[in-house]
Amino acid sequence: MANAISASPTSTDPGRIGVAVIDQDGKRPVQISAQFAVAADSSTRFQIVVSDLTDATEEVALFFCGPIRDGLDLEEVNQGPLVLSQAPNSPARYDSVLGDRSECSYTTSRLEPGHQTIVVGQSRYSFLARTGANVLYTVPGVRTVLTREDLGGETMAPLDPASTVSITMAGLPNDLQIAAAVPQLPDSGLPSWSYEVGGQPRVPGEYRVMGHLVTVENRAQATVFFAGAFVGISGAAVLWLIEILVTGALGGRPRGEPADRWEQTKERPPPRS
Structure with missing residues (x-):
């Protein structure tokens, strides 16, 4: 390695x-x-x-x-x-x-x-x-x-x-x-x-x-691991953000968001007088 x-x-x-x-x-x-x-x-x-x-x-x-x-x-x-x-x-x-x-x-x-x-x-x-x-x-x-x-x-x-x-x-x-x-x-x-x-x-x-040097090697391996993990997390976050924006534009709700919570945040028509 x-x-x-x-x-x-x-x-x-x-x-x-x-x-x-x-x-x-x-x-x-x-x-x-x-x-x-x-x-x-x-x-x-x-x-x-x-x-x-x-x-x-x-x-x-x-x-x-x-x-x-x-x-x-x-x-x-x-x-x-x-x-x-x-x-x-x-x-x-x-x-x-x-x-x-x-x-x-x-x-x-x-x-x-x-x-x-x-x-x-x-x-x-x-x-x-x-x-x-x-x-x-x-x-x-x-x-x-x-x-x-x-x-x-x-x-x-x-x-x-x-x-x-x-x-x-x-x-x-x-x-x-x-x-x-x-x-x-x-x-x-x-x-x-x-x-x-x-x-x-x-x-x-x-x-x-x-x-x-084992200590230096382990430190280098840890740096590579965390960098890869950061890239993976960042990539997932970007995809999640895009999904929210697209769903919002289409008037839907993101995957995994409870329906009742989503319904509470949608605008409701004013009551009839």
Whole structure:
């Protein structure tokens, strides 16, 4: 029924996120958790946590490519604001993971005591596309670079293949009825996916959840119902009015009007003197 009320929304490529380790051989796996707040339709909020329980990783590089870097502000919760710089070209200007490097910005962040860095960000790009009750949420995946590269005088390396990444869509409306997801939802049915980066470049570049908002759909259906009822009542009233006018012109009485009541309202001749 929702499709009959509104068409399916479409969204653009959300962009790409990449993570690499600085001045390391990349032989120590890290854990990456990316959480995207998708409820707002005017901006993007997200949090990326990189953890290394072995304390072998001291610094990481974070790449943001494509639309997600539009108006992007980043802050490390323990270190303060992070500075974004234009990403240098890789051995090739374009690669299968981050795409065109001219569309990429990057920053670096140190892993504080506790063996992790927590980066929060906000972008003008919206994860939400909406048409009536139908909604589409799209967030970028998290990958790593393909090879060791120079990065501002330092060397960055790909993540160890055993490193894990989890992607979560947070803040979905309570009345959202999910119709489809790409990749498909895990067995839990929740919009949260986990994988090892060793599978790239086949790991997902983006995640999509499609569905409709039940409350909005019910409201739209109620509006259609009452509008139809109003039209029906108005049509009946018009027919009733026409019937009264025509009957009055012909000197008769409307259907359903009691005869004695109708007779009382007719003009009577004056009494004879």
